[in-house]
Amino acid sequence: MSNMIKQENSLLKEFTKGIIKENPSLIILLGLCPTLAVTTSIANGIGMGIAASAVLICSNIMISLLKNYIPEQVRIPAYIVVIASFVTIVEMLMKAYVPLLAKTLGIFVPLIVVNCIILGRAEAFANKKNVLESIMDALGMGLGFTLSLLLISMIREIFGYCWIDFRNYGVKEVLTLPVITKDSELIIELFGKKIEFYKGIFVLAMAPGAFFVIGLILAVINYFKSKFEDKEIL
Template sequence: MIKDFTNGIVKVNPIFVLALGLCPTLAISTSIDNAIGMGAAVIFVLLFSNLMISLIRNVISKEVRIPCFIVIIATFVTIVSLSLQAYLPSLYESLGIYVPLIVVNCIILGRAEAFASKNPVSRSVLDALGIGLGFTLSLIIISIIRELLGTGGISVFGYGFTLPFSPATFFIMPAGAFLVMGVLLGLLKRVGVIR
């Protein structure tokens, strides 16, 4: 049981092992605030979609399962999107199009198809939490590097520090995302954290 939770963080880490959901990863990992916001939104959607799909897995017929998954996921994404707009407009603004795009995030659809539609509710919830946490942690690691090198400092919800060097703007540009992601992937494989 507990393995369903821990697997998602390292062994089947959605970004560094499964290489899923890379589009939002590369696009919004420019600041730690964004990474935490995106991670929280994905954890919320993933948790409730896995829960719902697992609950009704025996009711949905095989032929229409993908449309059903999408409708369920889209419902929760709409909730997230509207809540962000209402309570955290600045975060909503900086995440931009990537909030509605959570609907087609392959991590969520992938877990629905590969796990929640075949496993009981408790395991599906643990799986969602593990995968969501793995996604958020990977995002935070990438965004720490990008924010530190690209803006010369770190700031989390207004608290932070700046270092006395001239920031390398390259790292908060899209090319920097690919570079940081690639180098991290290579290093993690080299050290043996992931296989």
């Protein structure tokens, strides 16, 4: 009985470690290219996160099942073939069901193959552990990756455009923030007068903004890391 509880605890640990403590893109800094390139809108960020997580989960399961049959010397090419096959499947599914999203993400869908997170988890985790642990690990890492994409894309889209655009999923209208907006300007009505309250910083949504946003996020993480290092909370 206690053995079972212990096992459940370790499974839960494999799941939660990927979300904050070993967050793949913000703490370990893996898979930076998609993190910066596709986070121009929340819709793209979530789409990329889900696509990469799906590949990660499938490849972790497959590699964990095959770990005893793959010869040690050719393991990396074997992993790459497994990952590339799943990426092909995901790309075809995306082109069929969310064609607009697939078009916006462009070459970053096939580039999931060289996303270091997936090969890294295969090499560091899935080829040593059993299937259940690998699934939990992949779920946690995938969720961590998706959440960090969501954080960056939220900052970039809301401060850059002042709207949330889900048109790639077939939604007709863009969601504007609950203040009167016009062309990425937030306008507040105060005593019958319209006051321009905030104007979208377009540069945040463009290429340089991605670098600024992730630099600031990493600085905030460093700050909290150094603050809590002595207390050992994180």
